[in-house]
Amino acid sequence: MNALLANARWEARRLLRSQRVFLLLIPPVAGPVGSALALLYFHVSSHPIALMLGLFVLGGLGALVTVDLCALTLGEELAVRAHLALFPLPQHRHEILLGRVAVVLLGSLGAFALGAALTWGTVDLLVPVSAVPGPTLLDPFHLFLGISCLLLFLGGVTLLSSVLVRTASGALVAGVLAGVVVASAGLYLALLHELTLAFPLVLLAVWGVSLAWAVHTYSTLES
Amino acid sequence: MGDGPPLELRGVCKAYGPVRALDQVSFSLRSGEAVGYLGPNGAGKTTTLKLIAGLSRPGEGEVRVAGQDPSRDRRSALAHAGILIESPGVLPYMTGDDLLEYSARVKRVPLREIGVQQARVARELGVEGVLSRPLGGLSTGNLRRMLIASALMGDPELLVLDEPTLGLDPAARTELRALLRGKLREGRTLLMSTHLLEDVEAVCSRVLFLRNGKLLGDQSLPSGEGADGKGSGRAHLRLLRPVPEGQLQALVRDLGSLKEQAPRHLLVLYEGGEEKLAQIIAVLVQNGISLVQVGPGGSGLEERYLATVGREEDP
Numbered sequence: 001m002n003a004l005l006a007n008a009r010w011e012a013r014r015l016l017r018s019q020r021v022f023l024l025l026i027p028p029v030a031g032p033v034g035s036a037l038a039l040l041y042f043h044v045s046s047h048p049i050a051l052m053l054g055l056f057v058l059g060g061l062g063a064l065v066t067v068d069l070c071a072l073t074l075g076e077e078l079a080v081r082a083h084l085a086l087f088p089l090p091q092h093r094h095e096i097l098l099g100r101v102a103v104v105l106l107g108s109l110g111a112f113a114l115g116a117a118l119t120w121g122t123v124d125l126l127v128p129v130s131a132v133p134g135p136t137l138l139d140p141f142h143l144f145l146g147i148s149c150l151l152l153f154l155g156g157v158t159l160l161s162s163v164l165v166r167t168a169s170g171a172l173v174a175g176v177l178a179g180v181v182v183a184s185a186g187l188y189l190a191l192l193h194e195l196t197l198a199f200p201l202v203l204l205a206v207w208g209v210s211l212a213w214a215v216h217t218y219s220t221l222e223s
Numbered sequence: 224m225g226d227g228p229p230l231e232l233r234g235v236c237k238a239y240g241p242v243r244a245l246d247q248v249s250f251s252l253r254s255g256e257a258v259g260y261l262g263p264n265g266a267g268k269t270t271t272l273k274l275i276a277g278l279s280r281p282g283e284g285e286v287r288v289a290g291q292d293p294s295r296d297r298r299s300a301l302a303h304a305g306i307l308i309e310s311p312g313v314l315p316y317m318t319g320d321d322l323l324e325y326s327a328r329v330k331r332v333p334l335r336e337i338g339v340q341q342a343r344v345a346r347e348l349g350v351e352g353v354l355s356r357p358l359g360g361l362s363t364g365n366l367r368r369m370l371i372a373s374a375l376m377g378d379p380e381l382l383v384l385d386e387p388t389l390g391l392d393p394a395a396r397t398e399l400r401a402l403l404r405g406k407l408r409e410g411r412t413l414l415m416s417t418h419l420l421e422d423v424e425a426v427c428s429r430v431l432f433l434r435n436g437k438l439l440g441d442q443s444l445p446s447g448e449g450a451d452g453k454g455s456g457r458a459h460l461r462l463l464r465p466v467p468e469g470q471l472q473a474l475v476r477d478l479g480s481l482k483e484q485a486p487r488h489l490l491v492l493y494e495g496g497e498e499k500l501a502q503i504i505a506v507l508v509q510n511g512i513s514l515v516q517v518g519p520g521g522s523g524l525e526e527r528y529l530a531t532v533g534r535e536e537d538p
Contacts, residue, residue, distance in 0.1 A: 006328035010321070017316040017357075080312030085322070085370060088276035088306035088383075089329045090298045222279040 003091035007099025011073065015103070020072065023065050024107050027115030031058035032122040039126050050127040051140035054119040059147040062112035063183075066151045067175035069104040070158040074218065075168030083221075093219040097159075101211070105155045112151060116144055138190060146186070149200035149207075154179050156210035163217045227290030229254055229381045229412040230275065235284035237270055237436075244270040246436040247284070252381075252414060257407050259423030259444070260416040261528060262433035268416040269309055271433070272385050275414070276306045288381065302330070305379035307370055307387065315359020319350060319369045322358065323376055330377030340376060347402055348372040349395065363390035371399070382406065382413045388422050400425045420524045430524065432531040440531040444524065457520030458500050460489040463513035474510050478503045490520050 015021040035054030044050045074097065077083050086096060138146070158175030165171060182203065189195040231251035237244045245267045252258055262268050273279050274286045277293030277300065286293060291300035313322070323344065327337045345351040348368040353361055361369065367390045374382065382403075388396045403413060403426050417423060423430055424444065432440035468483040475481060479493030479500075493499040507514060 002331055003329050006325060009328070010325050013321055014314065014317060017318070017321070018314075019316075077312075077314065080314070081309075082312045082314050084278075084309055084311035085307075085313070085373065086325075087278050088301065088304075088308060088374075089326060090301035090304075090331075091329050092297055223273065 003095040004099045004102075006091075007096050008103050011100040011103040015069075015107070020069065023068060024111040026065055027058055027062045027111040028118050029115075030061055031115035032118040034058075034061070035119045036122050036126060039123065044127060047123065047127050047129050048140055050123045051120065052138060052143055054123050055116065055140060055143050055147060058112065058115045058119050059143075059150065062108065062115065062147065062151055063154055063179050064176075065111065066105070066108040066155050067158050067172060067179065069108060070101070070155045071162050071168045071171035071175055073100045073104050073162070074159065074214075075162030075166065075171045078162070078166040078221075079168060084223075093221075094215045097215055097218050101155070101159060105152065108151055108155065109148060112148065138195070146200045149203040150179070150182060150186075152207040153182065153203035153210075156207035156214070160210040160214040160217070163214045163221075227287055228252060229289060230383075230414060231285075231287040232271070232274075233285045233287075235271070235274060235281045235286060237267075237274065237279070237282050244436050245274075245281070248433070248436070248438050249284075250431055250438060250441060252412050254380075254412055255407065255410050256429060257403070257413040257415070257427040259427040259430040260414055260433065261418075261420070261423065261430055262532060265435075266433040266532075267436040268433055269385060270436075272306070272308050272383055272414075272416055275383055276304075276308055277301065278308070303377075303380040304383060305374035305377070305381070306383045307374045308383075308385045310386075310389065311370060313358040313366065313370075316357050318357055319345070319354040319361075319372070322369060322373050323354070326373040326376040330379075332377050340378070344372045344375045347375070349398060364392055364395050367391060368395065368399070380411060382411055382415075384413070385416045386418070387415060388417065388419060396422070420528060424524050430527075432528065434532045440527075442527060442531075456493050456496065456500060457523060458491045458493075459484075459516075459518045459520045460491055460504075460507075460514055461516035461518075462487045462489065463515050466512055471507070471512070474506055474512075475503050478506065490523075492520075 015024075031054070034057045038044075038053055038057055039050050042053070044053060077086075087093065154175055157178045158171050161174035162168060162171035165174070186195060186199060189199060228251045233249050235245055235248045248267070248271060250258075260268055260271065270279075274281055275288060275293060277297050280294045288300040288304055289302075293300035320341070323341045324337060327340060332340055341354075342351065345354050348371060350365055350368045350372055353365050353369075358366060358369065367387075371384070371387055374384070387403075388399055391399060400422060403415075407413060407426070413426070415423065415427060427444055429441070429443050431438060432442075465486045468481065471481050471489065475491075479491055482490045482492070484490050491500065491503055493503060504514065504517065
């Protein structure tokens with residue numbers, strides 16, 4: 001627990017020192033602003049559709065922030081061999097990984113949740129709830145939960161990639177590609193009206209597997 | 224510290240594919256001992272240190288740090304060890320303060336002692352003025368010292384240092400050697416891998432020679448040889464003019480032996496303390512040999528190294 005907390009603290013300090021902490025401001029700031037611009041530009045009059053559009057904008061931003069932070073968490077250290085100063089310390093490597101990842105994943109999800117709340121408020125301001133409800137592909141609250149699962153999935157896949165390829169840039173590419181593929185698959189299923197609870201559950205399962213795989217690989221790195 | 228010697232390797236083998244990096248390496252360190260670990264590039268020194276740090280596992284044999292296997296029971300094995308391996312990279316925006324604090328927290332230094340210990344270790348290493356600067360902006364020497372400071376956090380009983388003086392200027396090297404000698408006086412144990420023989424001579428009392436993954440020698444290094452007026456001694460003589468080695472040897476054969484290291488440079492080996500050295504010098508002078516310099520002959524580590532390990536290009 002001690003090592004886990006020390007690593008979480010290190011990661012938080014690292015976000016501050018590298019100024020990457022400002023990336024976490026993107027969803028709560030750019031999400032509502034981007035959504036508002038989109039709503040005004042498209043003259044959206046349906047409240048649920050407006051919410052859905054806002055969450056899509058926010059989800060895209062949140063995904064990029066998650067992928068970026070997760071790629072840098074271990075990928076940067078492995079690329080510059082900074083891990084050689086950390087591995088000989090009396091701690092298990094899973095404590096290093098989990099302590100770090102907890103901060104970035106919780107930070108990304110927290111930023112997304114805050115962004116979603118602000119976007120919801122923005123939509124309420126711009127599109128009256130009493131406006132004519134249009135047909136929606138997805139329930140906004142379900143979409144919020146689904147995007148949260150997508151962020152976890154992307155975090156896991158990016159993290160695993162960073163341990164496997166040992167660079168942040170390689171992991172970033174892998175994370176973006178995974179995001180595009182999953183978002184496309186989700187949209188396709190939604191258009192077919194076959195997007196069910198199974199989809200986010202599969203994303204969660206993949207997140208769990210990739211996290212476990214990343215822990216195993218990281219724990220057995222030899223140099 | 225736990226049971227057993229601070230560090231012990233028994234029949235350790237490690238292979239990377241077809242390359243046998245370590246082959247049946249066995250040695251142990253007694254508490255308070257300083258051991259130099261020497262060998263040419265690719266001898267297997269860093270591989271050994273990685274096994275000690277638990278960064279990799281031996282194919283065969285056992286590594287024990289404080290009686291524990293560092294690849295399995297990391298916490299107990301490495302709780303009292305300070306290890307610096309290779310030249311780790313750093314995250315350029317993090318500061319020395321961050322690094323030392325992290326190291327202290329992981330080593331479970333009590334919270335109220337972290338600041339005090341941080342300041343003390345930084346002062347010992349001479350980096351107190353750059354603690355708050357980003358690591359990426361530090362000079363090579365300061366960065367090295369900061370990494371050593373990080374290893375020293377938690378007052379470790381066992382120090383395992385890979386090329387500790389790499390990139391340090393002469394003054395900083397001297398200071399670091401003095402610091403390490405101080406740690407040894409406090410009862411710490413040291414394993415130091417380096418290419419700089421003078422560092423080993425200045426700090427270590429024992430030396431291990433490694434080549435092609437095999438331990439070729441385990442020798443003691445007498446410190447201050449001959450200085451106490453007893454035992455064997457070595458001195459370096461510089462002559463005004465070259466004289467054939469055979470002629471010189473004939474003059475002093477009852478008192479000691481001479482080796483020509485280079486034209487006009489002799490290494491004198493003698494038994495019986497400094498009186499014998501004085502007699503050798505007197506004999507040479509009486510026989511018309513002009514001496515322009517007499518100095519310490521060192522521990523002969525370089526000769527031992529070359530005799531045991533050979534030159535880099537030797538097969």
